[in-house]
Amino acid sequence: MKCSPLLCALMGLAAPLAHAHISLEQVSAQAGTYQKLTFRVGHGCAGSATRGITVLLPEGVAGAKPMPKAGWTIATVEGALKAPLMVHGVAVSRAVREVNWQGGPLADAQYDEFSLQIKVPDATGKYYFKVSQVCEQGSAHWNEAPGAPGAVMQFPAPCSMWCRPPARRTSTESAEPVAPWHL
Ligand SMILES: [Cu+2]
Numbered sequence: 001m002k003c004s005p006l007l008c009a010l011m012g013l014a015a016p017l018a019h020a021h022i023s024l025e026q027v028s029a030q031a032g033t034y035q036k037l038t039f040r041v042g043h044g045c046a047g048s049a050t051r052g053i054t055v056l057l058p059e060g061v062a063g064a065k066p067m068p069k070a071g072w073t074i075a076t077v078e079g080a081l082k083a084p085l086m087v088h089g090v091a092v093s094r095a096v097r098e099v100n101w102q103g104g105p106l107a108d109a110q111y112d113e114f115s116l117q118i119k120v121p122d123a124t125g126k127y128y129f130k131v132s133q134v135c136e137q138g139s140a141h142w143n144e145a146p147g148a149p150g151a152v153m154q155f156p157a158p159c160s161m162w163c164r165p166p167a168r169r170t171s172t173e174s175a176e177p178v179a180p181w182h183l
Pocket residue numbers: 019020021022042043
C-alpha cells in the first residue's frame with residue numbers, strides 16, 4: 001500500500017475539514033514503526049468546555065505511552081490483545097487499550113493537543129481511533145467510520161493510515177490486499 005497522506009482526509013470530504021472536530025495530526029504512519037500520535041481538540045461540546053478525552057486504541061496497536069500534560073491527569077486501561085504482538089522483541093498479550101486525560105477546563109474558544117506514542121501495527125490499512133469527549137455540560141462521541149460515499153458524518157472518528165516502510169516497498173505493492181477498517 002502506498003503511503004498517501006490524503007486518503008484519510010479524503011474519506012472525510014463530506015464533513016469539511018474546515019470544521020475542527022477532534023482529529024489526528026498524523027494522517028499516515030509507517031507500519032511497524034514507533035509513532036507519535038497527536039489528537040487535536042478543536043472545540044468543546046456545543047460551546048461547553050472540555051474536561052476530558054478518552055482515546056480507544058484499535059486492535060493491533062501496542063506499546064502505547066501517553067505524553068504527560070500539565071493541568072491534566074492521565075489514566076490508562078489495559079486489556080487482552082486478540083493476537084500477541086512483538087514490542088521491543090518481546091511478545092505481549094496485554095496492552096494499553098484506552099488512554100484518558102482529565103483536567104482543563106479547555107474552553108470552547110481555545111484549542112489543545114493530546115499526544116501519545118504507539119507501536120504501529122505491521123498490517124497496513126486505515127485505522128480509526130474512537131474518541132469520547134466529556135465536557136462541563138454534555139459529551140461527544142467521535143466514533144463514526146465512513147459509510148456510503150457522500151454520506152455526512154457528524155462525529156467522524158480520527159483516522160490514520162499505516163503504510164509499509166519504504167525499504168520494503170516493491171513494484172507489486174498495489175496488488176497487496178488492503179486491510180479493512182480497524183475500529
Ligand atoms: Cu467539529
